[in-house]
Amino acid sequence: MTSSPAASYLPIAVVLLLAVAMGAIVSSLSSLFGPKNPNPVKSTIFEAGSEPAPGTARQRFAVKFYVVALLFIVFDVETVFLYPWAVNFRALGWFGYAEMFVFAATLVVGLVYVWKKGALSWET
Amino acid sequence: MSGFVHGLSYGAVIVTVLMTVTAFSLWFERKLAARMQSRLGPTLVGPAGILQPIADVLKLLQKEDIVPLKADAVLFNLAPPVAVVCAIGVAAAVPFSPTVVAADLDVGVLYVLAIGAVTVLPVFTAGWASNNKLALLGGMRAVAQSVSYEVPLVLAALVPVILAGSMRIGAIVQFQSDHHWFVAWPFFLGIPAFVIFVLAMLAEANRIPFDIPEAESELVAGVTTEYTGMKFALFYMAEYVHTLVASAVASALFLGGWDGGPFRPGLHWMVLKTLFLFAGLYWIRWTLLRFRSDQLMRLCWRYLVPSSIALVATAGVWVVFVG
Numbered sequence: 147m148t149s150s151p152a153a154s155y156l157p158i159a160v161v162l163l164l165a166v167a168m169g170a171i172v173s174s175l176s177s178l179f180g181p182k183n184p185n186p187v188k189s190t191i192f193e194a195g196s197e198p199a200p201g202t203a204r205q206r207f208a209v210k211f212y213v214v215a216l217l218f219i220v221f222d223v224e225t226v227f228l229y230p231w232a233v234n235f236r237a238l239g240w241f242g243y244a245e246m247f248v249f250a251a252t253l254v255v256g257l258v259y260v261w262k263k264g265a266l267s268w269e270t
Numbered sequence: 271m272s273g274f275v276h277g278l279s280y281g282a283v284i285v286t287v288l289m290t291v292t293a294f295s296l297w298f299e300r301k302l303a304a305r306m307q308s309r310l311g312p313t314l315v316g317p318a319g320i321l322q323p324i325a326d327v328l329k330l331l332q333k334e335d336i337v338p339l340k341a342d343a344v345l346f347n348l349a350p351p352v353a354v355v356c357a358i359g360v361a362a363a364v365p366f367s368p369t370v371v372a373a374d375l376d377v378g379v380l381y382v383l384a385i386g387a388v389t390v391l392p393v394f395t396a397g398w399a400s401n402n403k404l405a406l407l408g409g410m411r412a413v414a415q416s417v418s419y420e421v422p423l424v425l426a427a428l429v430p431v432i433l434a435g436s437m438r439i440g441a442i443v444q445f446q447s448d449h450h451w452f453v454a455w456p457f458f459l460g461i462p463a464f465v466i467f468v469l470a471m472l473a474e475a476n477r478i479p480f481d482i483p484e485a486e487s488e489l490v491a492g493v494t495t496e497y498t499g500m501k502f503a504l505f506y507m508a509e510y511v512h513t514l515v516a517s518a519v520a521s522a523l524f525l526g527g528w529d530g531g532p533f534r535p536g537l538h539w540m541v542l543k544t545l546f547l548f549a550g551l552y553w554i555r556w557t558l559l560r561f562r563s564d565q566l567m568r569l570c571w572r573y574l575v576p577s578s579i580a581l582v583a584t585a586g587v588w589v590v591f592v593g
Contacts, residue, residue, distance in 0.1 A: 153273055157372040158381075160277025161284060161362035162355060168285055169351025169504065176499030177335035189339040191402045194490055203403045211414050214567070218417035221575070225424045228582065229380055232432040235589060243586050254579060257571075266571045268564035 213265050224253050280372045284361050292510045293323040295548065302549070303556045333499035338401065341496060345399035350501040353392035353508035359385045361515045365440045367528045367537040378439035379427055382519050383420075386474060389512055390416035393476070396505070397493040408484060408492030411563060416474050418570045423470035425578035429463035430523045432585045439519075443527030447535060451526035456592075459585050464524040466578050471516040472551065473566070475509055481560060517547040 191198050231238070231246050238245075260266060297312065297320055304311025312319030337343050363381045365371035375381050390413055397409020430452050431437055434445035446452060452460035473480035484492035494505050521527060521543035528540040561569070 154373050154375060156273035157277030157280060158359070158362045158375070160274055161281035161372050162359050164278070164281040164285060165355040165358035166351065168358075169354045172354075173347065173351050173501050173504055175331055176333060176501060179331045180334045180499055181332075182334065184336075188336060191338045191340055191400065192490075192496055193402050193404060199403060201403075203398075203401045203406045207406075207410060211410050214414045214418055217571070218420065221421045222417075222424065225421060225428070226380075228425075228428055229431065229437060232428055233435060233437055235432055235586065236435050240590055243590055246586070247583065250579060250583060254576070257575065257579075261572070266567065268567040 210268060217260060217265065220256065221253065224249070277372055281362070284372065285358060288358060288361060288511050288514065289507075291514060292507055293327070294320070295510060295514070296323045296326070298549070299552050299555075302552050306553075306556050327503065330499050330503045335501070336496075336498045338496055340401045342399040342401065345395050346496070347501070349392040349396035349399060350497065350504035350508075352395070353389060354504050354511065356385055356389040356392065357508045357511035357515060361511070361518070363439070364515060364518045364522065365443070365527070366518070366540045367535075368440065370537055371440070374438060374440040377437045379431055379437045379442070379523070382439070383424055383427060386471075386512070386516065386519075387416070387420050389474070389508065392508070393493050396497070400493065400496040402496055404489045405493050405495050408489045408495075412476055412493065414563075415476070415480060415566060415570075418567060419470040419473035419480075419574070422466050422570060422574035422578045423474060425575070425582055426463045426467040426470060427523060428582050429459055429585045432582065432589055433459070435589075439522050439527075443522050443529060446526045447529035451529070451531075452524045456588055459581060459588060460524055462577065463581055463585075464520065466574055466581070467520055467524065468547075468551075470570075470574065471513075471520065472554070473570070475512045475516060477509070477513060477551065477555060480566060513551060514544070514548055517551065518544040521547055 193199065227249070228246065231242065235242060300322070301311040301319070303309075312322040315321040315325045337346055360382050362372040363375050363378050363385075365374045365378075393412045393416075394409040397405045397407075397412065400406070430442050433452060433456075434442040436442060436445070449455070453464050454460065476484060484494075489495075494502055497505060518540070521540060525543045525547070526539075527543075528537060529535045530539045533539075
């Protein structure tokens with residue numbers, strides 16, 4: 147259908163544009179058709195349905211979530227590196243396999259390290 | 271120019287089909303859940319309640335659009351459409367047959383995984399912008415869960431890429447129709463990779479048993495708590511479309527896509543497999559209980575990640591020796 151690599155993305159860009167248009171239209175439908183009776187109580191946050199708990203939601207958060215984010219960056223970047231290797235794998239043969247094995251082994255060593263460090267235990 | 275027209279027509283078709291399937295899958299899910307719990311489910315609107323989703327949309331249309339005063343209005347309003355755009359964006363690169371596709375990209379698998387991973391951003395944006403402690407906690411949980419399960423998801427999707435030697439989804443399906451479906455042979459690679467892929471994709475879409483970000487018994491409705499009307503509906507739509515499209519990706523990568531085994535290949539096989547898998551996910555949803563956060567993280571990092579790394583290593587040995 148299309149020859150150049152960039153041109154093959156054109157249909158995708160068009161689909162995305164269409165999706166953006168649909169999302170924008172649908173999300174504005176409620177404000178078009180719905181009633182508009184704002185009052186001070188309605189404009190507060192709903193939270194659990196009763197009086198919101200004191201304090202703001204913009205506060206410090208448990209550090210374990212950030213540890214997960216760090217782990218993700220390390221592992222996901224490494225796994226994405228495996229993709230080009232996988233495509234050319236047949237041509238590379240045993241040499242490519244050995245090289246990637248070393249790479250994956252460092253990945254596993256890292257996993258064992260964070261495991262022993264207790265970064266994977268969510269309970270604490 | 272032909273790419274533009276093709277994208278426009280295919281995009282219109284894809285959006286329409288996804289909307290329709292999503293709406294009626296809601297009806298199907300409610301019926302199925304009801305049957306599994308010895309209830310009747312929706313019966314009033316239309317024959318066997320089949321028009322229930324349309325009634326639901328009409329009801330949501332009449333709801334007031336509320337943006338809490340303390341919320342970050344820009345991000346709050348941006349999150350629902352972005353969620354849907356991500357979900358539909360994935361669908362654009364999934365080939366349903368050699369001809370029914372917007373663009374069968376050279377890096378199709380990578381594109382699908384990348385756009386699929388972005389779906390966590392609108393969810394977290396919604397949680398943060400709501401300025402609601404429970405929604406924020408839901409958003410935090412969603413990010414932690416999605417990024418964790420991203421690793422086994424990417425590794426499991428790597429197995430078909432290694433076996434077929436291509437990132438083009440169409441080529442992976444072609445390889446399976448020339449040889450065997452990956453769940454059939456080599457089944458010791460295909461089946462575990464398929465199971466890990468499905469589990470991780472359920473976690474990415476925040477579906478039961480991995481719906482801890484929503485956990486209505488503790489977080490009200492998670493990130494969607496503050497949303498009303500069609501914006502709320504958009505989040506639901508995004509979740510269903512994401513699951514549907516992920517089922518299509520799993521069918522293409524592991525179940526042979528449009529290949530019909532001994533029968534003539536065609537679009538209907540891909541649709542059939544996708545819907546079958548999608549229905550299976552409903553079955554899981556209404557059978558299992560919700561995991562706790564710590565169980566969720568343990569399952570991912572201690573079991574799925576090491577086993578998917580082992581799978582990739584085994585797939586490499588297999589290709590060097592046999593393939």
